[in-house]
Amino acid sequence: MAFSSWRGVVGMINPTMRPGVTEEVCRLLPEGIGLIPLFLNIRRGTEDEFHTMMPHYEKLVAVLAEEKCDLIHPHGAPPFMVLGRKGEAKIVAAWERKYKVPIMSVAQNHVNALHVLKAKSFVGATYFPKQLNGIFAKYFCDAGFQVRGMEGIDVPFNEVQNLSGEQVYAHIKKSFLKAKGADAIYMLGSGWRTLNIIETLEQDLQVPVVHPVPARVWEIQKRLHVRQPVKGFGHLLAALP
Helix, strand or coil: CCCCCCCEEEEEEECCCCCCCCHHHHHHHHCCEEEEEECCCCCCCCCHHHCCCCHHHHHHHHHHHCCCCCCCCEHHHHHHHCHHHHHHHHHHHHHHHHCCEEECCCHHHHHHHHCCCCCCEEEEEEECCHHHHHHHHHHHHCCEEEEEEEEECCCCCCHHHHHHHHHHHHHHHHHHHCCCCCCCEEEECCCCCCCCCHHHHHHHHHEEEEEEHHHHHHHHHHHCCCCCCCCCCCCCHCCCC
């Protein structure tokens, strides 16, 4: 069965069964952009688990390509970042050739968002352990950024969604002030429910924030040639640079 929507259709592959992110994307996408969400079931959030996920992603890419999506967005940054920037680019390009559909990975999306905000350096915040944070930092160093910090909140992977926005705000603010002089703040992971702190962080710390949900909505609009700013969720989505 083919689905259509007057401004375009995006197929989105969620890495976990967590509710939340799909609803947030729907809330921020302009009217007329259709969304077909499919789900994987990453449970542990560990490096070895992430390394096993590409065949599972590809099965769902094939399903969404069959549905004639205008753009396919496999999200979940860590499973792609553990491949390294070159390894990720090779897989995404191969899928685009095979399935004849534009594909946007989360990690590539975050690099694009940081570039368009003219960030040279940033402080990153995650909910992953030190070893994985080192892999994520290297990914961005390879993309040409200075990573002034990539600090994780100590929380079990299956409890990330229970963190309050205030807890995440405090974690990020502490890391940012400690690092001194970063051009931007980067939040890795769609598991936390933190749209409500983006504007506060930008106002208090006077730098733009790249949050996974507004970042994907920004680039989805760009790729579908839609321009409908959304206020209240940070400079990226309000200005659509």
